[in-house]
Amino acid sequence: MLKNIFIAFVLALENIRTHFFHTVLSVLGIVIGVTALVAILSLIDGMQKYAFEQINKVQSVKSIVIRTDRYKWVDNIRIKKDSLIYLTHSDFLNLKTRLTLPATCYFYAQHAGEITFKETNQEMGSGITGASASFPDYVKLAHGRLFTEAEVRQATDVVLINYFLASKLANATPIDQLLGKKMLYRDRELTIAGVMAKDEAEEAARIIIPITLFSLKDYEESPPQCIIESAKVENVLALRSQVENWLKATFQANASEFVVGTDDNRLKQIARDFLLFKVIMSMIVGISIVVGGVGVMNVLLISVTERTVEIGIRKAMGAKRRDILLQFLSESVTISAFGSSLGLVLGILSTFAIVPIIKAFVPVPFEASYTWNTLIIIAVIALFIGIVFGTYPAMRASRLDPVEAIRRE
Template identity: 55%
Template sequence: MKKILVSFATALQNIRGRFFHTVLSILGIVIGVAALVAILSLIDGMEQYAREQITKTTSIKAIGVNPRLFKQVNGVEVRKTALAYLRPSRFDSLRASLTKPATAYLIWRQSQELRTSVGNRAIGAVVMGTSLPLHPNVSLQYGRAFTPTELNAAQPVAFVNPHLARQLVGKQPEQSAIGKQLVYGDKVLTVLGVTADKEAKAGQLIIPITLLSDSILKSSPPMCVIEADRVEDVPALKTEVETWLKTKVPNGIEDFSVATNEQRVEQAARGFLLFRLVMGLIVGISVLVGGIGVMNVLLISVTERTVEIGVRKALGAKKRDILWQFLSESITISTLGSLLGLLLGVGATLVFVPVIKAFTEVPFQAAYTPTTFLVILVVAMVIGIVFGTYPAMRAARLDPVEAIRRE
């Protein structure tokens, strides 16, 4: 340990003796590492932002059971002429089969033309058929939702969002839409309530899914969302759903895709990993140039210190002592360049992030993770060893007699 400390102390003295020349020679490392730090921290920030957005828009405890409407025929996507789908009775059977605590929702959605019962005025709206309980994203501001009894009896009732309520009542208060009637297909629906969704840009009509005929559900199958009470139950629930589909539904699971949002997170992570590797390889060119600069510094040092090396070997220094001396100097130089690059990279991201936010209006931040700093440490060590080995071996192979004779 004492020899190692002495070697690094000697390396620092030699660097101070040629400080300006050393700094100029390691500019490649500084720039390369700075670019690497900036890119890694920005990508880490992008990945963190993507994860946050996925978590906000969807739950990692959710399992989606979606219909597969298309199949591959000779590499071409073709719509299936016959497929299984989750009608309400089938959905109830699936929900009853779950052994882990979870809440299930059956949702059908399609843009349709509605008509007012008075004046026969056409209104375009998104019609959503749903089971009970309502999805947490749906909440009532006025009135009420339909009851389980009304759902099971397929009663012609509905509730609307504020946008559709305003289309029904004009300048009157939104709650005055309660009791109004809308015509959907051959059904006259009575409005029971108004949702709290103030941001919707289009009207929305929410009805009991039991009002939809089998032909409608077959042509446009509903999706099922199963929300586990505990995130650790998601894999088991996913397996249960897949098993139920294989045994209880014609064609088994071929007509359905069962996915969790963890898959979306993993897909995003793989995409960012690929981006990180590609950008790292590109930036690695600058680091390679910096390593060549380190080798240049050490080769010049070997030439300038030929006599010193000869004297040391004449006084008993072994090849490994000389080898370690120059390797330690190489590692010290590359570490110094990497630290300067790290500081420059962090400073650059502090400048870049406000500019990115100003142009994109996205609440995005750079993320400095332990992985980034570990990568920089590894880069410094690899550069020091790889590009310092040849000059160190050249110094260790010097003949002491020939080296002293040059004086």
Template identity: 50%
Template sequence: MLKKIYLSFSLAVQNIRSRLFHTLLSILGIVIGVAALVTVLSLIDGMEKFAHDQITNTTSLKAVMIETRTYKRVNNVMLEKQDYGYIDFDRFKTFTGAMEIPATGYIEFRQNSEVLLTDSSKVGASVHGVNTIHPTVARIEAGRLFNADELAAKSPVAFVNAIFVKQATGQDSVQSMLGQTITYQDKRVEVIGVLKSEQMEMPKVYLPISLFAVTELKPVPPRVLFEVENVEQVQAFKKQAENWLKVEFPADTTDFAVITNEARVEQAARGFMLFRVVMGLIVGISVVVGGVGVMNVLLISVTERTVEIGVRKATGAKKKDILMQFLAESVTVSLLGSLLGLIVGILATLAIVPIIKALTDVPFQAAYTIDTFLIISVIAIIVGVVFGTYPATRAAKLDPVEAIRRE
């Protein structure tokens, strides 16, 4: 069987070489269709990779966030809850110790308020009660952050961002803020550090969350964030967190939302998959047109080689041998067209990407995945078989006597 297949493809290659120019013209449609498909799929894969990188840079895919729901839905109306569970600093420490999967935990209480300075002036700021801050945020410009000992001892210390310093002192010298005392509600704290600020960032003050009483946290419940070591651990950690919350807060399990950023990636992936399918179907029309060209060249080949077919059948060739020969030729022509289309498509993306970069000013790159090459290979085989079946069947059904008499 394998020998017959090899022989069929060898004859197919010989016949194609004998009419190479005619064959190249007939597969032009496939070349254009496959090139367009490769270009579109590569650009979409590049867009998906760019979107994934952007999501990863802005939100950690290894993060699990726990938020308190202070509202409930009744008859499609959102109503504020009078009582709800929330996580304070002591419960946060218990929470962290109960998790079997290692993770770095952050708890944050946030409220916009006025902060009193030593000269009795006030600065509007976003006040944060934290245990620590994420390394991506901890860009120290002067001084330092408070440490774990100061957090446990409820030390009256704080750090601010550079925008707060400018609002408070009217100057850019961050060193001038170090050692000063600021007051938030009844908490007088010493500024021990200054963070760098983004241009449009608001003034911020960070205090140890241990300074806040449990009752102070209830109006704006703290948000808890855990970051696991590997993305693969996110779902398992989320399940553990949900189980802990059910045990710790049995009265109402709807008080908390456990959120991961995987949903954003999945949503983006679904959007790109839809776009890929739609564009693939549109561009696929060109491939179908190319398949018609293959069928046309094979029908001409059957007409031109009628006597050859008759002689082969008269000398013992069976219908399936003739059928296999022309199907092999069809698949070979389709593979040749797809290969040329693949090369043209890759060259096209190499030319298009610099244009996209120049117009959009983003670090965009086309992506060539194994899926794209597999799709092209499958398309080539399907086109060859589908559009080669009729010419091959027609050749196989020729009567050998009638075929020879046509000479």
């Protein structure tokens, strides 16, 4: 069977070589259609890539937030729960090891309380954030250092203070002299390790301490949140699935006590928009490809007429109906593949001319993108056109009576 298919394709190539210009003109519709399709798909893929690159700069779109659900619904009434289940720092570290895609993880809880600067016994109200040793980009230092993962694990008494608080405590002295000084929070003596950079929008004192310094009561009052920031926006949904599976494995029946939030609606909408655009444009261009398929059918019908005697002789010498059918279907697929391949090359070359024109009108760092999906689509089109538009001529050739065919000479 494989030998017969190989022979059929060899004969098809020979027939194309013999009628080369006739074949090229007949498949011009396929060439033009595939060229346009490749160019459009490549440009749309490039647009999608550019869009995702821009979205990657928006942190909220790449973030997954895991938080304790503080409320429950009873008879359509939202009621605050009596007790809460929450993530601990150990849970956070365990979750980080289970993520298989690149991501940055943050873990924090927020409270408010009073602090005392030991140097002057000055008391102040302050926002208090307990955090892991990984910090978002907006936490920048003016002086000192951040605390380390080892210090968080060991619940070391260190603290970072914001610039607003530092300016209040330092008075007329240089702010960097606060490093190493002590402050009290709930009878814990904390050493100032760093002063955060100045933020003009801040109008209140704020400190950051290792989250392990919080008590279980603190966790109950204000359960910690975990933020997972994906390195790539396209990995957000996969990471969310990993988080949900981890919650089910770790908390089992209590996994529903947590809310996993993402901005995936925006991601899904973008993906749907680009898919819709691709489908509509492909259907419009598909008209040219159908015209090209008709050209393939025309070539084969002419070929059947011209080769009537040859078909009759082959059948008289023992060629079966399926052999003739296979021969002409092979020619149809080969011609279609030839036109599609030529269109693929021309489509890729055309994008090199189109992209500079687009950049001349819209100054953005946009490039065409060539994916395997485009190549697979072109291969399917070639096979589809070859079979659909080659079936009738092939069946017509296979039905010729050998005696009548030879008699036409």
